[in-house]
Amino acid sequence: QVTLRESGPALVKPTQTLTLTCTFSGFSLSTTGMCVSWIRQPPGKALEWLALIDWDDDKYFSTSLKTRLTISKDTSKNQVVLTMTNMDPVDTATYYCARGLGTVTTQVWDYWGLGTLVTVSS
Amino acid sequence: QSVLTQPPSVSGAPGQRVTISCTGSNSNIGAGYDVHWYQQLPGTAPKFLIYGNSNRPSGVPDRFSGSKSGTSASLAITGLQAEDEADYYCQSFDSSLSNWVFGGGTKLTVL
Numbered sequence: 001q002v003t004l005r006e007s008g009p010a011l012v013k014p015t016q017t018l019t020l021t022c023t024f025s026g027f028s029l030s031t032t033g034m035c036v037s038w039i040r041q042p043p044g045k046a047l048e049w050l051a052l053i054d055w056d057d058d059k060y061f062s063t064s065l066k067t068r069l070t071i072s073k074d075t076s077k078n079q080v081v082l083t084m085t086n087m088d089p090v091d092t093a094t095y096y097c098a099r100g101l102g103t104v105t106t107q108v109w110d111y112w113g114l115g116t117l118v119t120v121s122s
Numbered sequence: 123q124s125v126l127t128q129p130p131s132v133s134g135a136p137g138q139r140v141t142i143s144c145t146g147s148n149s150n151i152g153a154g155y156d157v158h159w160y161q162q163l164p165g166t167a168p169k170f171l172i173y174g175n176s177n178r179p180s181g182v183p184d185r186f187s188g189s190k191s192g193t194s195a196s197l198a199i200t201g202l203q204a205e206d207e208a209d210y211y212c213q214s215f216d217s218s219l220s221n222w223v224f225g226g227g228t229k230l231t232v233l
Contacts, residue, residue, distance in 0.1 A: 037222075046124060047160075047168065047211055049222040063219050096167055105215045107222055108158045110179065112167040 002026035004036075004097050004113035011119050012087050018118060022080040022097030026111075029055055029075050035100035036080040037109060038071070040093040048093075052100060052107070053080055060104075089120045125150060126212050126225035133231040134202045142228045144195045144212030150223060152193035155215040159188055159197045162209040162227075171210070172197060199230070207232045 008020035020038070027034055037052040051071040052060045061069050070083045080097060094117045098109035127145040134140040144157060151157055159172035170179055172188035175195065187198045195214075199206055212225040 046227045047213075047224040049213075049224065052222075060220075063221050098168075102156075106156045106174065107215065108156070108170065108173045108213070109160075109168075110170045110173075112169070115167050 002099060002111040004099060004111060006095060006097050006113045006116040008095070008116055008118065010117060011121065013122050014088055014120060016087050018082075018084045018087050018091070020082045020084075020095055020097075020116065020118075022082070022113065024078050024080070024097070024099065027099060029053075029073050029078070029080070031055055033101060035107065036073070037098050037100050037107075038080075038082045038095060039098055039109070039112075040091075040095045041115075042090075042093040045093075050084075050095075051082060054100075087120045091118070092120045093118060124226040125216055125219070125223040126214060128210075128212060128225035128228045130226070131229045131231065133233055135233045136202050136204065138202050139198065139200045140202060140230065141199075142197045142210050142212075142230070144197070144225050146193050146195075146214060146216075148193060149218040150193075150214045150216040151190065151195055153217055155217075157188070157190050157195035158213045159186075160211045160213065162211065164208070168211065202232050204232050206230060 004024040035054040038050040053071045068085045094115040096115045098112040160168040161171045162168045175190040176188045
């Protein structure tokens with residue numbers, strides 16, 4: 001079955017760089033049509049899509065955050081890594097990775113990890 | 123401010139029917155992009171509920187249904203049950219932003 005798990009630091013200081021890893025099983029990111037996205041949710045607030053990487057290594061980023069984000073994949077390890085630079089307290093959120101299906105315009109996330117809470121504080 | 127607008131909250135008694143609206147614009151829902159819905163139970167990750175405007179993944183009860191018209195979409199839940207109490211989010215693609223976008227979420231309370 002498909003599973004995803006996020007890992008990374010629970011606490012980062014302002015201005016630091018956050019690195020999160022999504023380790024997944026049950027599918028391959030080298031299969032045509034497969035994608036993995038990162039999505040975050042500040043405490044008590046709505047979901048926000050951050051970044052996506054697809055089977056062809058195409059990458060897409062949130063317009064408002066693109067200067068701070070990078071995303072990469074290691075197909076052999078079934079991992080996707082997200083980095084976000086210059087962290088600020090407003091970036092405190094639960095960060096989810098999710099498997100995506102469909103085209104750019106029909107993209108839907110059918111399996112989600114449990115999420116990892118990242119707190120930005122000095 | 124979310125690109126897709128949802129009511130902050132809705133409520134209904136057990137057995138009743140409720141609808142949750144998701145209002146967009148001509149750069150997202152009105153442009154013909156699919157709308158998807160997710161259910162987030164308290165303290166858990168979102169769960170895939172409706173895809174492609176009106177399709178249910180296997181395992182989702184037929185009490186849940188989705189529709190789309192013009193620049194809006196709706197999620198309907200019939201035969202409300204206590205276990206349906208959750209936050210619900212709509213999601214689509216926005217061509218102006220070239221980004222995937224979510225609604226602000228709607229908290230469903232079962233009275």
